[in-house]
Amino acid sequence: MGLLRRFGPLTRQELSRHLGLTEPAITGIMRRLADAGLVSGKKRPTTAHYTALEFSLQADAAYSLGIRLGAHGGEAVVMDLAGRIIQQRAFAQPEETKEAVLHIRHAAGLAGKLLGCGIALSAGAPFDRKTIEDSLALDVGPLFFLDDTEAAVNAEHILGIGDREGGLVIVIIDETVRAGLLIGGRPFRGVHGLAGQIGDMRSGVDGASLNEVASLPSFKDYLAAHPGETDGWVAIAARHLHEAVLAISGFIAPGAILVGGALPDDVFEAIIARLSRERDDKIRDLVIAPWIPTVQRASFPWAGVAVGAALRPFSETLLPDDRP
Known part of the structure; x- marks a missing residue:
């Protein structure tokens, strides 16, 4: 069902390739799902003599x-x-x-x-x-x-950019700065569930933390002091965020790093553009820099938090549990 949700209608042969199961096994699985009213099958439109049966989710089930x-x-x-x-x-x-x-x-x-x-x-x-x-x-x-x-x-893994080799990291910026980590297809929380709490990370010559210079409250404070001007805040925030990206890349080497949250869209785009320039500067100076992934915008508004929350009841009741 997870494959049908991500890729749309698939035939028995296509499901067999994805899952590594025989077509008779797929037939049995799809029959049980159809009996439960969760999937339906119809002939795939084609000009070929043979028309395969393709299965799709019953979205309103x-x-x-x-x-x-x-x-x-x-x-x-x-x-x-x-x-x-x-x-x-x-x-x-x-x-x-x-x-x-x-x-x-x-x-x-x-x-x-x-x-x-x-x-x-x-x-x-x-x-x-x-x-x-x-x-x-x-x-x-x-x-x-x-x-x-x-x-x-989870939203990115299931409905967004998918399962990247090396995993993925998504940085959320709102009242604080923090990161979610997906390693080996599973969310990584650490021993005490605090993995990704990067907001207190200090960097740069000023030794400021990300919460102090790259959070939503710091953005609002800057706007109050500099009405209508965001370039200065973006430059400072991006410089400190890039230090976090370097640290994450050095230890985890994820396949993708994304950013999202509560900032205005144009501010996120400006931060990403500035991070790209910071990365280009490092490429000229450091041999390791090409291993630093380009930071991208999250696939969903507000980093897809509500989307990921809505996915949880499905994974707990109908779909395979990917969590440890």
């Missing part, structure tokens, strides 16, 4: 909710089985979460089964799981909690 929740609000989404976002609503305060969920459920008019709700929490969120459970108090099925960095890397 099941749905999930995903919530990105932080100290200053978030967003709620409804996702169908095919991975499409069919309703979305942002909210400014955590107390508005329940209203947002009620709105998107009503607007979506869900015909299929609601499998549950994934809730992605930002680091340092000022509420615990029990408080969230009590505040929702809705019939949304089981709740699945995860960190926002894990949600972001």
Whole structure:
């Protein structure tokens, strides 16, 4: 089902190549999924004499909710089985979460089964799981909690850039700067679940931390002191972020490094352009620099945190669990 969600309709032969299973085995699997109402088959349009049967997901067979929740609000989404976002609503305060969920459920008019709700929490969120459970108090099925960095890397892995050789890293910039890591197809959290907390990393001649010079609060402070001018902040933030990219590349050597979060789109584009120039400068000076991946924009708005949260109920109930 994960293959059908990522690649669209596939034949038995194509599924066999992807999974390394025999076509009779694929036939049995697809028959069980069809009996459950999760997939359907039809002849693939072709001018050839032989027309293969291709299988696709029944998008309206099941749905999930995903919530990105932080100290200053978030967003709620409804996702169908095919991975499409069919309703979305942002909210400014955590107390508005329940209203947002009620709105998107009503607007979506869900015909299929609601499998549950994934809730992605930002680091340092000022509420615990029990408080969230009590505040929702809705019939949304089981709740699945995860960190926002894990949600972001899952969104990229499953619906975004995919499984890159060497893994991937996604840097989220909002109230703090932090990173999600995907290594060997699995989110990496570290022994204490704190892997990727790079916001306190100090770099540059000024020894400033990323939270001090590359976060959303630092951007707002700069704008307050320099109305309408962002170039200075971008230059400082990109210089310090590039030091983090160098450190990550040296230890992990990921196949891709992405950035996303709460900054305006044009500011993210300016940071990425500046990081590219920093990388080019290193290539002229360092032999190792060509191994530094080019930083890219995340595939989804807000780094795909709500998307990744909505994927969790599917992985817990219908799809193979890729987590350790």
